[in-house]
Amino acid sequence: MATGVTVCVTGAAGYCASWLVKLLLSRGYAVHGTVRDLCDNKTAHLRRLDNAASNLKLFKADLLDYDAMASAISGCQGVFHVATPVPSGELTDPELQMLGPAVTGTTNVLKAASAANVRRVVVVSSMVAVEINPKDWPQGKIRDESCWSDTEFCRSNESWYPVAKIAAEAAALEYGRETGLDVVTLNPALVFGPLLQPTVNASSQFLIYLLKGGRDQVRDKLWHIVDVRDVAGALLLLYETPGATGRHICAPHFITVRELLRLLKSMYPGYPYISEESIYDMDHPAPMTSEKLEKLGWSQRPLRDTIADTVEFCREAGFLEGADGDDVPCRFPPLFNNI
Numbered sequence: 001m002a003t004g005v006t007v008c009v010t011g012a013a014g015y016c017a018s019w020l021v022k023l024l025l026s027r028g029y030a031v032h033g034t035v036r037d038l039c040d041n042k043t044a045h046l047r048r049l050d051n052a053a054s055n056l057k058l059f060k061a062d063l064l065d066y067d068a069m070a071s072a073i074s075g076c077q078g079v080f081h082v083a084t085p086v087p088s089g090e091l092t093d094p095e096l097q098m099l100g101p102a103v104t105g106t107t108n109v110l111k112a113a114s115a116a117n118v119r120r121v122v123v124v125s126s127m128v129a130v131e132i133n134p135k136d137w138p139q140g141k142i143r144d145e146s147c148w149s150d151t152e153f154c155r156s157n158e159s160w161y162p163v164a165k166i167a168a169e170a171a172a173l174e175y176g177r178e179t180g181l182d183v184v185t186l187n188p189a190l191v192f193g194p195l196l197q198p199t200v201n202a203s204s205q206f207l208i209y210l211l212k213g214g215r216d217q218v219r220d221k222l223w224h225i226v227d228v229r230d231v232a233g234a235l236l237l238l239y240e241t242p243g244a245t246g247r248h249i250c251a252p253h254f255i256t257v258r259e260l261l262r263l264l265k266s267m268y269p270g271y272p273y274i275s276e277e278s279i280y281d282m283d284h285p286a287p288m289t290s291e292k293l294e295k296l297g298w299s300q301r302p303l304r305d306t307i308a309d310t311v312e313f314c315r316e317a318g319f320l321e322g323a324d325g326d327d328v329p330c331r332f333p334p335l336f337n338n339i
């Protein structure tokens with residue numbers, strides 16, 4: 001038990017961060033969690049966690065507010081920088097809604113961590129900083145941590161989420177090199193698994209859309225998938241492993257949309273589902289490897305368990321009620337046709 005160690009988790013009320021806070025509290029860490037809104041609807045699920053009453057302190061802080069972030073990080077030995085906008089809808093002002101919070105926000109967190117003499121900062125990046133049209137990378141070559149998505153390609157497609165994640169991760173690693181702050185990054189795949197927070201996040205909407213059916217066209221992309229509880233485990237492992245350095249791909253399973261649809265149908269035949277005709281073909285490059293993380297001792301659940309836990313959670317929570325044809329049709333989050 002890491003009693004006496006205090007760490008900060010940014011965006012603590014979000015999907016991945018909530019599981020991380022739960023894990024940290026269960027291991028005896030004291031946690032400073034930043035949230036933008038302290039209201040019950042956003043934070044009650046955190047306050048209900050075991051050990052929260054004694055070991056969780058919540059701070060109201062926007063990523064663009066350096067002083068508020070610095071207050072939350074002050075007194076911490078470690079920082080998990082998880083917060084980033086993950087917009088499921090279209091952006092009207094990419095700079096304001098995406099690039100500013102992601103990139104300036106990351107710099108604010110790192111500067112505050114330096115000022116507080118933090119031992120290590122673990123930054124959550126994404127597979128979108130690894131696998132999108134990487135320059136000079138042969139199609140058939142397995143993608144590892146030396147592979148970077150092509151930011152100009154993403155920019156030209158107005159794919160602002162990857163543009164922001166690439167820039168934020170590169171800036172974090174560069175900041176570490178320049179200042180000596182110990183910065184490591186995690187690049188998770190598409191994250192599924194049960195939710196702790198009451199509202200549905202973007203990656204959960206992906207699976208819900210396949211189950212509920214809808215009329216949007218979906219690419220038959222080769223998706224890498226990881227369980228949200230295994231992401232939390234990977235983040236803690238990176239914090240606790242002194243020898244961890246640089247980037248870490250966290251993408252253990254891969255499956256195309258068509259294969260995922262067939263797997264879901266075989267496990268849960270009763271749902272309306274999207275039609276196979278709404279899935280359009282695309283080429284599949286070689287997958288990513290999570291070998292670097294696994295060599296540190298990271299292990300992960302089988303994909304079927306993650307799918308089963310997600311579907312069963314969503315059914316019990318009522319997220320699967322209503323199908324296409326309702327007044328408000330189910331939509332595929334545009335983000336996922338852009339990355």
Ligand SMILES: NC(=O)c1ccc[n+]([C@@H]2O[C@H](COP(=O)([O-])OP(=O)(O)OC[C@H]3O[C@@H](n4cnc5c(N)ncnc54)[C@H](OP(=O)(O)O)[C@@H]3O)[C@@H](O)[C@H]2O)c1
Nearest residue numbers: 011014015016036062063083084085101126190191201203
């Ligand atoms: N889910 C995935 O499939 C996936 C895959 C790879 C990487 N990731 C990364 O994992 C991290 C967490 O994502 P998630 O899936 O857990 O999404 P999420 O539930 O939407 O969490 C995002 C969090 O960021 C916070 N945030 C957004 N803008 C902010 C700002 N300006 N200031 C302070 N906080 C802000 C949100 O706070 P509010 O609650 O106030 O909005 C929320 O807590 C992100 O860095 C994301 O890029 C996610």
